[in-house]
Amino acid sequence: MNMASDWKTDLVERYGQEAADKIWYEFNRIEGDYECVDNFRACDAYDSEDVRRYKQRQEDGCCGSADFQIMHGDNIYWFGFNHGH
Numbered sequence: 001m002n003m004a005s006d007w008k009t010d011l012v013e014r015y016g017q018e019a020a021d022k023i024w025y026e027f028n029r030i031e032g033d034y035e036c037v038d039n040f041r042a043c044d045a046y047d048s049e050d051v052r053r054y055k056q057r058q059e060d061g062c063c064g065s066a067d068f069q070i071m072h073g074d075n076i077y078w079f080g081f082n083h084g085h
Helices: 003-015 017-031 048-060
Strands: 038-044 064-072 075-083
Touching: 003 017, 003 038, 017 064, 017 075, 038 048, 048 075
Parallel strands: none
Antiparallel strands: 038 075, 064 075
16 A cells, blocks of 8 residues: 555545545645655644644645645645655
8 A cells, every 4th residue: 555545544534435535536636736746634624633733744844835725515624745856
């Protein structure tokens, strides 16, 4: 299993299948526009601890950072990754 598919499994466990599918779809739609993508991250924008972990992972990455927001039902999720080298 590669890092991206491990990340998808984590999304399902944290946010449920429907939200994970939406985040995963958007990630796959966007990430092809970037080189050397890593440091995948996502959070529930209404969960302060989740946001804290997201921002820490964002800061721990190197090079460029790409971050996006999506809505699913009444929830807002952020997802992103680092890219380049």
